[in-house]
Amino acid sequence: MQTQAGPYWQKRLQDRLAAVDAAGLRRVRRVLSGPQQVMVQVDGRALLNFSSNDYLGLASHPEVVAALRDAATRYGVGSGAAHLVSGHSAAHEALEQALADFTGRERALLFSTGYMANLGILSALAGRGDWILQDRLNHASLLDGALLSRARLIRYPHLDVAALDRRLCACPVANRLVVTDGVFSMDGDLAPLPELARLARRREACLIVDDAHGLGVLGTNGEGSLQHGGVSDPAAVPVLMGTLGKALGTFGAFVAGSVDLIDCLLQTARTFVYTTALPPALAMATLTSLRLVREEAWRRTRLLQQVTRLRAGLTACGWHGLLLPSITPIQALILGSNRRAAEAGQQLARAGFWVGVIRPPTVPEGTARLRIALSALHTEDQVDALVAALDALLTQWMPEDRFNPAGGIAC
Ligand SMILES: *Cc1c(COP(=O)(O)O)cnc(C)c1O
Numbered sequence: 001m002q003t004q005a006g007p008y009w010q011k012r013l014q015d016r017l018a019a020v021d022a023a024g025l026r027r028v029r030r031v032l033s034g035p036q037q038v039m040v041q042v043d044g045r046a047l048l049n050f051s052s053n054d055y056l057g058l059a060s061h062p063e064v065v066a067a068l069r070d071a072a073t074r075y076g077v078g079s080g081a082a083h084l085v086s087g088h089s090a091a092h093e094a095l096e097q098a099l100a101d102f103t104g105r106e107r108a109l110l111f112s113t114g115y116m117a118n119l120g121i122l123s124a125l126a127g128r129g130d131w132i133l134q135d136r137l138n139h140a141s142l143l144d145g146a147l148l149s150r151a152r153l154i155r156y157p158h159l160d161v162a163a164l165d166r167r168l169c170a171c172p173v174a175n176r177l178v179v180t181d182g183v184f185s186m187d188g189d190l191a192p193l194p195e196l197a198r199l200a201r202r203r204e205a206c207l208i209v210d211d212a213h214g215l216g217v218l219g220t221n222g223e224g225s226l227q228h229g230g231v232s233d234p235a236a237v238p239v240l241m242g243t244l245g246k247a248l249g250t251f252g253a254f255v256a257g258s259v260d261l262i263d264c265l266l267q268t269a270r271t272f273v274y275t276t277a278l279p280p281a282l283a284m285a286t287l288t289s290l291r292l293v294r295e296e297a298w299r300r301t302r303l304l305q306q307v308t309r310l311r312a313g314l315t316a317c318g319w320h321g322l323l324l325p326s327i328t329p330i331q332a333l334i335l336g337s338n339r340r341a342a343e344a345g346q347q348l349a350r351a352g353f354w355v356g357v358i359r360p361p362t363v364p365e366g367t368a369r370l371r372i373a374l375s376a377l378h379t380e381d382q383v384d385a386l387v388a389a390l391d392a393l394l395t396q397w398m399p400e401d402r403f404n405p406a407g408g409i410a411c
Pocket residue numbers: 112113114115116118139141181185210212213243244245252253
């Protein structure tokens with residue numbers, strides 16, 4: 001017999017949802033009825049999209065689409081099995097080779113998503129008795145990977161190399177992994193990679209970089225954060241992880257490194273071994289987008305121009321106090337309150353702009369924000385229009401005090 005509130009597990013669902021609602025943190029999905037691009041159809045309305053990780057405009061590029069279509073004709077759709085069973089095709093092989101070349105490493109290994117790559121890497125490379133040290137603002141998948149590994153997890157203050165060193169000195173010399181995002185996904189700032197590489201070498205720790213948001217965007221040919229930071233020796237960062245669903249515009253992820261690293265992951269990373277291989281046609285589409293990333297440097301140039309333009313505009317109209325420092329297409333305006341961030345997102349949507357509203361637990365408590373993501377395909381006029389809409393928002397909120405909007409919110 002059920003009680004009135006239903007069985008225990010059902011009550012728990014209701015309690016959790018009630019808690020989410022009480023905190024003003026209920027998340028909903030918007031429904032797109034067309035491709036991911038600058039102008040999107042969302043819930044039946046046209047919105048200017050500042051909410052996508054498709055930084056280079058490749059997710060619906062005609063050549064990438066054609067590559068997917070042609071490869072589906074040749075390979076079919078599903079890979080049919082895990083890589084170690086019968087799912088590993090010539091398309092995967094070619095993409096792994098291309099990614100190894102692109103990143104200047106001996107080999108690369110494909111994973112089905114970045115989330116899975118991070119779980120796989122950390123649980124394969126560390127275990128009980130080992131230590132994993134992570135930047136406090138690392139992506140959730142890196143934190144989850146550390147938990148899954150059963151190693152001791154230590155989080156150091158954001159970008160603080162000296163604090164990391166103190167923590168390294170305090171933990172025993174054993175298997176120690178230092179793990180960082182290359183570009184922080186919700187802040188847009190960069191890890192101090194040269195300093196981290198020097199420290200890791202001095203303390204004999206293994207440095208792991210997740211370059212989900214740097215790959216394709218930073219570096220002369222889109223090689224990513226390491227090239228941007230001048231960290232060219234592969235030995236300085238033995239484990240480099242990248243994702244294919246952001247600037248590359250497709251789907252999936254990879255790890256690049258030495259022959260030994262890749263062989264070890266291939267044998268033991270459970271999220272590689274026990275899952276179906278990516279569709280081979282996606283690997284072919286990614287080969288095409290990788291070529292576009294390398295050849296079409298104008299996309300990075302355009303993107304950088306839009307970053308500069310947006311920041312200049314926001315600074316001129318009084319948002320600068322809330323704008324985090326960032327040279328990347330990720331531009332965050334810290335609003336602090338969850339309610340205020342949600343309100344800002346709704347008002348911008350009414351004005352025709354889609355900007356990400358990011359709230360805890362994705363970001364720390366009290367740092368709810370607008371996350372503006374730029375694309376190489378945004379026009380100057382579109383960026384200016386967003387600045388004007390944000391200017392109007394500020395005026396509406398704080399008419400008298402619009403040039404001092406910080407209101408106690410520190411950045
Ligand atoms: C998006 C992201 C991931 C996860 O990649 P998916 O392919 O989307 O699963 C991992 N790390 C970082 C830093 C990311 O931003």
